[in-house]
Amino acid sequence: MATQTLNPPTVRKCPFCAEEILAGAKKCKHCGEFVDMPSGASGAFSGTVKQLPLYYQEEFRKIQQSGERYTGKWNWEAFFFGGFWAISKGLWKSGLVSIVGACLTGGVVAVIYWFIFGARGNYMYYRKVVKRQEPWI
Numbered sequence: 432m433a434t435q436t437l438n439p440p441t442v443r444k445c446p447f448c449a450e451e452i453l454a455g456a457k458k459c460k461h462c463g464e465f466v467d468m469p470s471g472a473s474g475a476f477s478g479t480v481k482q483l484p485l486y487y488q489e490e491f492r493k494i495q496q497s498g499e500r501y502t503g504k505w506n507w508e509a510f511f512f513g514g515f516w517a518i519s520k521g522l523w524k525s526g527l528v529s530i531v532g533a534c535l536t537g538g539v540v541a542v543i544y545w546f547i548f549g550a551r552g553n554y555m556y557y558r559k560v561v562k563r564q565e566p567w568i
Contacts, residue, residue, distance in 0.1 A: 480560060490553045491561060503553025510549030513541055517548060520556050524565050 441454040448462040458465050480491055490503050509516045514533070517526030525544070532540025547568055548555075558564045 487556065491557050494554060494557050502551060505549055506552035509552030510545050513545045513548055521559055522555055522565060525567055
């Protein structure tokens with residue numbers, strides 16, 4: 432009986448956490464980062480951005496095409512849901528600051544952040560997804 436040898440799957444190291452992942456993996460199973468997302472502005476609309484709702488794809492495209500002079504239109508969802516919206520988008524720092532600050536100041540910080548998220552929410556989310564930076568404001 433002839434035994435068949437299977438080729439073991441090829442692996443590579445994740446560029447973010449250095450753990451071994453399959454060569455064809457699009458997302459690291461260890462740290463959760465998208466590993467095939469090209470860096471730089473030219474590749475910004477592949478990978479993660481294509482999976483976002485059309486609203487964010489269009490806003491991100493406008494932000495990028497303007498050279499980041501355009502920072503997105505008013506985001507009502509971000510305004511009404513404030514820190515919870517930020518946390519749902521992975522903006523942990525600003526989301527937690529707004530929620531904890533609201534508890535410590537009787538809601539004053541929450542009101543301030545409502546307006547920040549409404550006015551700059553799209554740009555903050557753009558920086559998180561495309562540039563992999565997490566802004567405070």
